[in-house]
Amino acid sequence: MNCFKSNGKFLLTGEYLVLKGATALALPLALGQSMEVEILGSNDGRIYWEALLKPAVNGLWSTDIVHSEIPWFKVVLDKRDFSVVATDDKERAERLSDILSKAKRLNETLFDEPSDYKFCTYLDFDPHWGLGSSSTLINNIAEWANINPYLLLDETFKGSGYDIACAKAEAPIFYQINESTGQRVNESRAANFNPSFKDNIYFIYQGHKQNSANEVKAFLDKKKNYDREIKSISEISRIIPDIQTLSDFNYFIKVHEEIMSSCLERKRIKKHFNDFEGEMKSLGAWGGDFFMAATEWDDDKVIEYFRNKGLDVIFKYNDIILNREIEKTLTL
Numbered sequence: 001m002n003c004f005k006s007n008g009k010f011l012l013t014g015e016y017l018v019l020k021g022a023t024a025l026a027l028p029l030a031l032g033q034s035m036e037v038e039i040l041g042s043n044d045g046r047i048y049w050e051a052l053l054k055p056a057v058n059g060l061w062s063t064d065i066v067h068s069e070i071p072w073f074k075v076v077l078d079k080r081d082f083s084v085v086a087t088d089d090k091e092r093a094e095r096l097s098d099i100l101s102k103a104k105r106l107n108e109t110l111f112d113e114p115s116d117y118k119f120c121t122y123l124d125f126d127p128h129w130g131l132g133s134s135s136t137l138i139n140n141i142a143e144w145a146n147i148n149p150y151l152l153l154d155e156t157f158k159g160s161g162y163d164i165a166c167a168k169a170e171a172p173i174f175y176q177i178n179e180s181t182g183q184r185v186n187e188s189r190a191a192n193f194n195p196s197f198k199d200n201i202y203f204i205y206q207g208h209k210q211n212s213a214n215e216v217k218a219f220l221d222k223k224k225n226y227d228r229e230i231k232s233i234s235e236i237s238r239i240i241p242d243i244q245t246l247s248d249f250n251y252f253i254k255v256h257e258e259i260m261s262s263c264l265e266r267k268r269i270k271k272h273f274n275d276f277e278g279e280m281k282s283l284g285a286w287g288g289d290f291f292m293a294a295t296e297w298d299d300d301k302v303i304e305y306f307r308n309k310g311l312d313v314i315f316k317y318n319d320i321i322l323n324r325e326i327e328k329t330l331t332l
Helices: 090-106 133-145 149-155 162-167 212-220 227-242 246-264 299-308 324-331
Strands: 002-011 024-039 046-053 070-078 084-087 117-123 173-178 185-190 201-205 279-282 290-294 314-316
Touching (some): 002 133, 002 162, 024 133, 024 227, 070 090, 090 133, 090 149, 117 133, 133 149, 133 162, 162 173, 173 227, 246 279
Parallel strands (some): 046 117
Antiparallel strands (some): 024 117, 070 084, 173 185, 201 290, 201 314
């Protein structure tokens, strides 16, 4: 049995404009998705797929193995043409069929074993949260298939690819699409982002998932020149890891939000929480998924404030952001 694991993601800076070459600051998550692949003894020309979700315990997502995982998607595919034989979710089944078909196109030796295949995936978070259920799946399949995950992403969900870069990152990264040579190159490097004020940073789920693919298409369809905004956003991305105080951090977050509000012709998220003391920032596609809040308020006040707004999925920075580089330093 082969096992694969990929990290979820947050895009702290550079949303939308990363598609046009801006430098973005991206954060890999401690939550992700794993995948196990088994070649069976049977040979019925089938691919058996089961997606499992780790359960919530007292409102928190548990990694405790004593709690049984919850099945949330099953499908049986024909191994020859990836057609759906049986499923409990036709839309997801057809999407998976397309991904495996594209993977086969990139590596023609896939599924050549004269046996059936069984795939089991384990998701650490609710698939509606927008933390990377698709990108972690793409990266796991690409790793198993020995193909370039960016090519598989481009053949399926599109997007900038920052989420693929986060999938195997061990700490925050700078990410940029470089097309200076005439070919698209996905570049990532360590960002050394470990804010001293991370206890003042929270990530809150808005209660609904945004369709990133539609957002990407709508933005790319705009014919506007964003050179000035790209330069400003890239500079903010590079500055943020060096910031030492919460007040300076909030200043640049506000500037970033105002630039993007003008680009997108939308109100920034703070406008919906005018009585919040601190700053807020949309993460990735605006209008859904998670947003960040940075404040001097203590934990109890933050939790009470957002719960009174009907938002009760709240993570502190250290509870969700992955930084194995810091962990390595602490164990030396």
